[in-house]
Amino acid sequence: MLPNHSELPSFPPFANWKGISQYFPVQADSVWLNYCGTTPVSTYAIEMMNLYFQEYAKYGIFAPNFAEPAIKASIRGYIAEILACDPSEIGIVHNTSEGINLYSHSIQIPKGKRILVLENEYPSNVYPWEHWKEKGVSLEFIPVGKTPEEFLFNLKQELEKGNVYILSLSPVHWCTGVVFDLEAVSQLCENHHTKLVIDGSQAVGHIALDFGKIKVAFCAFAAWKWLLGPLGLGVVYLSKEESKGFKLIFKGQASVVNDSSYFPYRDEWKPAADQFEQSTINFNDWIYFYASLRMLSTLGFSRVRDRIYEVADLFKKALHELGFSLESDAFPTIKTGILAITGHKDPSKFQPEAIQSFLKQKGITTAVRLGRLRMAPHIAIEEEHVVRVRDALKEYLSLS
Structure with a gap:
């Protein structure tokens, strides 16, 4: 017996992705760009778990929607x-x-x-x-x-x-x-x-x-x-x-x-x-x-992948405009959601740990791996977040 989907919280299909970040509280005051590392919880998962806890409190292991x-x-x-x-x-x-x-x-x-x-x-x-x-x-x-x-x-x-x-x-x-x-x-x-x-x-x-x-x-x-x-x-x-x-x-x-x-x-x-x-x-x-x-699944697994690539491409464009080079520049026809920044046209400005620290002060979470600054967006990232990261990097470059 499968869960009674009619009684479970629904999730909107988000035809154009606008507003989906509201389901990810981490994005309200910050920009999480480490989705290939760990992922913060969505309000949808919280709602589902709340329903489960309510049923478990009432029925124990016989919670009707969660056998x-x-x-x-x-x-x-x-x-x-x-x-x-x-x-x-x-x-x-x-x-x-x-x-x-x-x-x-x-x-x-x-x-x-x-x-x-x-x-x-x-x-x-x-x-x-x-x-x-x-x-x-x-x-x-x-x-x-x-x-x-x-x-x-x-x-x-x-x-x-x-x-x-x-x-x-x-x-x-x-x-x-x-x-x-x-x-x-x-x-x-x-x-x-x-x-x-x-x-x-x-x-x-x-x-x-x-x-x-x-x-x-x-x-x-x-x-x-x-x-x-x-x-x-x-x-x-x-x-x-x-x-x-x-x-x-x-x-x-x-x-x-x-x-x-x-x-x-x-x-x-x-x-x-x-x-x-x-x-x-x-x-x-x-x-x-x-x-x-x-x-x-509601959003569509293949559609989610395409959105990850779409947002990654927005970041690639912004990073290139700022003079950064990426690992993926060596394989431009292959889609990936992991952006590994490898350098800058001014080598003195590419200090991965310093950039990561600066971005963290701005509420932007990235990672440093093998001497690269790594960014990994997901569906919770919207265009406004790309702009925020771009502006923060522009500020860093002007100060360094």
Whole structure:
């Protein structure tokens, strides 16, 4: 039984996006430009959670609009729509590190094989693989290069050595915003009998993904970035092919079928993706995530992506006019919502930490990564916010 949508808060479709920032209180007195880092809560999610708390106070776990199986089915359905996969391939965890660790410790890799990850990869996609080094499997890094084409060349060279068992890739680099050609990557992996694993935290909700076309064994990602979900919630995808014979390294109360009947103890495990949910979950986070996904679905997942690119382009134009250069200048035809500022026509004026500090005093939140000033807008950013950031940067340049 799915939630009774007629009794739940609705969200307007925002045909032209005007006024949508009012649903994001963080934008009222500031400009949040770190949506690829963490995302502040929307008033829509607050309203949904308030309704849940009211029902939970009255009915406990029998809250009529928020039955756990129904909320889980809805979350899986939304994620399956985004990834173009089957809902049964989706599981819910706490974060990317947990998901990749659970997968990494549950599989077998022959001694002498290699695992490849990106150069300067986020730690969540590095540390979970390190235990393999003690088991005769090496962990190595692929140079990113300056363009997606250069990365593919570097990857091809590594795969042609013939001993790469897993490529664990972030389709969007968290520091630079560079987007890799997943179809080409997937084909290279297939050609060289390499499993493709994805850290999707910077990709899911940001770029188009079709797991029906791209052969991915496993994927894990955070809910609190481009999907506007809560901190401390993540998602895993385990393909049907990879699920065959898969058994998680840990067994918890919820690992087995009919887990709500505690006796007799059971040996029959749940389907593979369900195994990642070990026991009682933080259902509050599920409601928050459900609300965010429902909001994005109302707006249209592909339309949201297009809006992210549209706002990013407004920033690109403003930044170029101010004399800044961007990482994406090297791949201008590829869409990305992560703007990595790499320099200025006057090199003395590009001091990323100083710019970040100045912007923070103006209520503008950015990040510094690998010597770049990173901005990442989302649907909560409107044209007026772009103007505010532009004016602040213009002031900084005049004072520096």
